[in-house]
Amino acid sequence: MTEPAGRPPALRVADLIVAEGPEGAERIVVAGLGVTVAAGEIVAVQADDAAAATALVQVLAGRRRAQYGSVTVGDGAPARRVAPAPPAGLAVVRPGDPVPAGTASPVLVVDATRPDPSAAPPEEPARAAARAGVAVLMVTTAGNPAATADRVVHLNRPPRPPARPDAEVARFSRDALTEAAVGSLTGAGVAADRAALVARVLVDADVRGHFSHGVGLLPMYLDRLAQGGIDANTEPRWTTPEDAPVAVLDARGGFGQVAAELAAEQCARRAAEHGIAAVAVRGNNHVGMLAAYRDHFVRRSVVGLVLNISGPSVAAPGAGRPTLGNDAVCLVVPRGEVRPLVVDFATGIVASGKIRHAAHRGEPIPATWLVDRQGRPTTDPEELDRGGAVPVFGGHKGLGLQVITEVLAGILAGATVSPLVHKQRAEPDRPMDCSQLFLALSPAAFGDPPVDELLTVLTDAVAAGYPLGAPSVHLPEQQEAAAEARAADEGIPVPLAVAAKLGWTADRTAVAGGVR
Structure with missing residues (x-):
């Protein structure tokens, strides 16, 4: 969170997360915004996505509830998850609206997400409020930059680490992936029939698009075999x-x-x-x-x-x-x-293996999937094995x-x-x-x-509930059917980090016919 120098903050927005969509498949609209504004300061929060800017204004105005985070005005108590009413002392205006006089509203949010050509430029109410000692947070979009802001914070544009090489994948046919998995298991001393059963279950998950339960588990299985957590021979x-x-x-x-x-x-x-x-x-x-x-x-x-x-x-x-x-x-x-x-x-809210699959690929996860050891939402999948928790x-x-x-x-x-x-x-x-x-x-x-x-009556009733027509995935098993079709057409992706641990990628064609 950026702190203003030398002045106590009049407004603090901390770890604000706003999401939309069905639980477990949410789209993050505001991804952990943290910003502070001092009295007499103008800070612009600039969004590339108009929907994100609008969502932020709605939350600050008390018209929408955030999934996580707080908004604090002055020395007041944090408004956790932003209840459906604006925090006391905060006003939201559009360009052209009257500016609250004096410091009756110590914090002013200027909604400049949809500029009105007939209204005053968004800078004018912001300047007037700042001169009166009001802390101003101006929410803008990339097409409407705030030229006079003291500071600009980019919404949903955190620094991203460079993509890791293990985000790449090798692709296998179903038969080749099964053959490779059986080979890894029998090489560790597992009887052929048991190796075939374990491989079938893991590959089936990959084919159906549930990579969290697929061959990505094999390195861990082999480690447990070696250390005694799995007895390969017991009946x-x-x-x-x-x-x-x-x-x-x-x-x-x-x-x-x-x-x-x-x-x-x-x-x-x-x-x-x-x-x-x-x-x-x-x-x-x-x-x-x-x-x-x-x-x-x-x-x-x-x-x-x-x-x-x-x-x-x-x-x-x-x-x-x-x-x-x-x-x-x-x-x-x-x-x-x-x-x-x-x-x-x-x-x-999500299978733990889906978080580890993201870690294998070097990808962030939605902030609603995991909380860290302090109970804070995190997009880092590595936090799962550092003591984090899935809600x-x-x-x-x-x-x-x-x-x-x-x-x-x-x-x-x-x-x-x-x-x-x-x-x-x-x-x-x-x-x-x-x-x-x-x-x-x-x-x-x-x-x-x-x-x-x-x-059929039941599934037709579900589909009939969508006025503009049901989406392609609106019932269980439809997503899996689509994944099976992709696997047949494109091969089954296996992160190179997993394949390397199993010795499948010393040569990218190490498994006969397996890597495409």
Whole structure:
């Protein structure tokens, strides 16, 4: 934040963040503005984007709430998140409006975002107010610069570090990427069939566009293998009869995918036979993307629900410390001959792996995805592993879903909760001891309701809610379908930083037919 020299600030704007759009896919409009203005000083905040300038004026005028930050007038208390009323002592005018007399309003915001040719130039009310000892913040756009400002602050134009080389990617076909992943695993002593299963789950995530759960995890998996956090040779063991209505499977610290694959297959098969089934998995490691196990439910024509708990990386609403797991929920609904409906999401506002994927590529993240150790929004993905936290999505309602997941997949299925789960990166020598709950229900047991027909009614209703036509992605699974098409056409991108750790890029054609 820029401080005026020699004079106490009359206005302080700190860490102001304004976003718009659906939660988890927000567009940052104002990205962490910090500026101070002293009495009698004119400071211009200049935006390249008119929408950003307008959003800032709306927040200062009390017509719009910010996601984060504060506005302080004089020695008053900070107006956190800027309540829907302007802070006392702050006035907002347009060029041509009367200027508050004297110092009745010690801070004046001049909205010069949409200049009116018939009105006085924006500099005139600013100069008049400054001469009266008023602190002036003039909000302008690049097409309407403030020539007489004492200082100019550029909105949303922070200094950016040069792009890192690892922002580049290598591109693989699906088969070549699977072959490469299997090779890395078998080279570390993993049996070929298990290596193929783990590789299939990771590559499936990359193909569907969820790179956070793809082969970018392999270096960490291999490290955990070497240090003992994953036992490549252990066999999962049923601790209850496997054909019971509720069965419990002890993963025994092996690859999470091995126990999850067995649980999904058994759960779907028994639900098709008996109408309903549940399989609890405990003592497990990371299982990858939950949707990777969808085919078992689709083949058996049963509806599947999978819940997973993980180690602490999520903060409760308003909190700054990661005390809860970034748990996951996945619903699979077969739809006859067409693509199944799959709903798969994390209880954090974003999956932790998406933040690490940005770190692999040397890219900043939206400020709503992560808070640092002081609870402040940050665009630096490296803060995640420095003690930062992912906010839970949906406020207290999202926390409610988190608690539901903890009770079902944690307390019931695993006799644990996420605060007790070991974090796989922080403790590579220990099994995570996370747990999953697999549930399956056969529509036949419910009298064979017309699932496909009713899903069509439901999806058509969602699309009908958009007066100008539904966007291309407005339902679950549409984004994944588009990602699969891109992967087929363009290849699957793998950050060079990841490929180099796995020894895939000593020669950019090291994997036969794999790098395009």
